[in-house]
Amino acid sequence: MSKKYTLGANREGAINLLPDGIIKLVQVGSTKVCLVRMAEAVYAFQHLCPHQAASLYEGKVNGMGQVICPLHHYRFDMKTGDVMSGTCPDLKTFPAKLTEEGIVIYI
Numbered sequence: 001m002s003k004k005y006t007l008g009a010n011r012e013g014a015i016n017l018l019p020d021g022i023i024k025l026v027q028v029g030s031t032k033v034c035l036v037r038m039a040e041a042v043y044a045f046q047h048l049c050p051h052q053a054a055s056l057y058e059g060k061v062n063g064m065g066q067v068i069c070p071l072h073h074y075r076f077d078m079k080t081g082d083v084m085s086g087t088c089p090d091l092k093t094f095p096a097k098l099t100e101e102g103i104v105i106y107i
């Protein structure tokens, strides 16, 4: 059963919190997650790479909605978590969206 969390006081606060295309590490409840906003879309995913546990918040995102691990450059789809290049388990993702109340995320 997932729990709903809201980050930021409102939509504008959420946008300020998450500059476009920047990976932020946030603590949501007892879970650390990476958050990325790309225009109106928000992605949330586990902060440690499923390959060898590098810190994905030190990675980069590309224009195809993928996060690139800083260590061996494996790529993961931020929406589905699918590994797009490399061989390792998929990334765990969490439902997240931008709303008038802020960023809503389900952990």
Ligand code: FES
Binding pocket: 049, 050, 051, 052, 053, 054, 069, 070, 071, 072, 073, 074, 086
């Ligand atoms: S630790 Fe992320 S690709 Fe190897």
